Amino acid sequence: MTFMNAPVEFPARVVESFGRRAIVLTADGERLAAELFGKRISIVCGDEVQVRMPRPVAAASGDAPRIVSVMPRRTLLQRTDSRGRTEPLASNLTLLAAVIAPEPVIDAFVVDRYLAAAAYSQIDAAVIVNKSDLASSAAFAALVEEYRAAGYPVVSVSALNREAMDELRALVRGQSMLLAGQSGVGKSTLTNALIPDSAQLTRTLSDSTGEGRHTTVSTALFHIPTGGELIDSPGVRDFAPALVSDAMVQQGWAEIAKLSPNCRFNNCLHMREPGCAVIAGVEAGAFSARRYESYKRLLNLMRDLAPDYERRR
Ligand SMILES: Nc1nc2c(ncn2[C@@H]2O[C@H](COP(=O)(O)OP(=O)(O)OP(=O)(O)O)[C@@H](O)[C@H]2O)c(=O)[nH]1
Ligand SMILES: [Mg+2]
Ligand SMILES: [Zn+2]
Structure with a gap:
């Protein structure tokens, strides 16, 4: 009844x-x-x-x-704003894809911090290299290799020419994947390539360097016809993950997880401690000096954002 x-x-x-x-x-x-x-x-x-x-x-x-x-969230990706406040970005993600491109000029520290944020939220991470139709510098190619060496899946595509879209479809199948990254790398163009009726507004070519019209302003989720979910998000200039303890920061770097079991102290933060296997790894060229620098910067940033954060866990 x-x-x-x-x-x-x-x-x-x-x-x-x-x-x-x-x-x-x-x-x-x-x-x-x-x-x-x-x-x-x-x-x-x-x-x-x-x-x-x-x-x-x-x-x-x-x-x-x-x-x-x-409903209870299975995962939650968050950021910290400049005043140290936490802001949620998206929930129930399984995969964060940091989108990079040869232009605009890349800030790899932002990319590193997105990848770290994924780890802190127990979300898998990958790197999408977009605009493969454009010539890229040796420095950019070296960066891509750093991410590959760190163990992240790397997919090279051109949203404009619809190149390697099948590889992208394979990456997102069965996943709830967020596209994150700097403004102008092509997140919305990729979204439109995978989801024909998404109609995400993208930047006009004449405006591809500036702040720009048609820059994405809100996060939006779409179902992909061939399986999976894609979440387009607004581009950023800068990004900081939600606050984590000192001991946790290093979990955002797969290279450190691999090297740190050989550090002399098991609470080593790999800053200046004697017998540090991570620093030795950097000196031996097994861990990119730039990625290591990025780790130290985030540790310091976390301390600046929350000087009183309970960090000795
Ligand atoms: N050459 C080339 N240009 C691309 C490609 N993908 C996107 N673009 C161009 O890059 C510019 C920015 O693309 P968007 O998709 O708006 O970038 P976005 O990452 O969504 O930017 P925000 O919304 O501001 O974060 C546009 O002019 C696109 O046409 C590509 O594969 N190759
Ligand atoms: Mg966009
Ligand atoms: Zn160490």
Whole structure:
């Protein structure tokens, strides 16, 4: 027996969120504009939520479907802003793909910190090298090799020429993959290449160096017809992961995880300690000096952002 007045509720996925409003995708593939119910709920792209439909009378007067609860998140990718506050970026990801390209000028430290953030959130990480149609410098090629040597899967593509799209489809199949990286590397162009009806706005060519029109402003999730989910996100100038303890920072570097068991002290932070196998690895050329520098910078950044953070764990 059905109760005419029982509220209609169903599960849905947040595919885009804007403060107290969101676009949710239902199991039937319907996209609905919804609002948060109550002050205690906060959501982020990727969340699995429960949605309550307004009664017909209320709907007629303009009431929107309401998000009444959020399911526990399997993973949560977060950042720290310049004031040391934590901000969620996306939930339930399984893979973070740092997108890099020969242009605009790469800031590899940003890339390293995204890869580290993935590790801190127990999300796998990969590197997508876009714009393979453009000539790249020896320095850029060396950077790509650093990521390969560190053990990250590296996929080289051209979103513009639709080159190696099958490799990208294979990477994302069965995954919930976020495209992260600097503004202008081609995240939205890649999204449009994989999802023909996504219609993500991309930068115009005349504007490919500046701040630019059609720069992505919100994180959005799409289903890929050949399997998997792709999440396009706004480009950044800079990025800092959510705060972690000193001992945790190094877990963002696969190279350190490999070398550190041979350090003399088991709580070695690989800064100046005697008998440090990581520093020895850098000196022997087994660990990129630039990646090591990047580790030290993040350790110092974490200490600056939260001087009182409980770090001796
Ligand atoms: N040559 C070349 N240009 C590309 C390729 N992919 C994207 N572009 C160009 O790069 C510019 C930036 O592309 P977007 O897709 O808007 O970059 P984005 O990473 O989404 O940028 P934000 O939204 O600002 O983070 C545009 O002019 C694209 O046409 C590529 O494979 N080759
Ligand atoms: Mg974009
Ligand atoms: Zn060490």
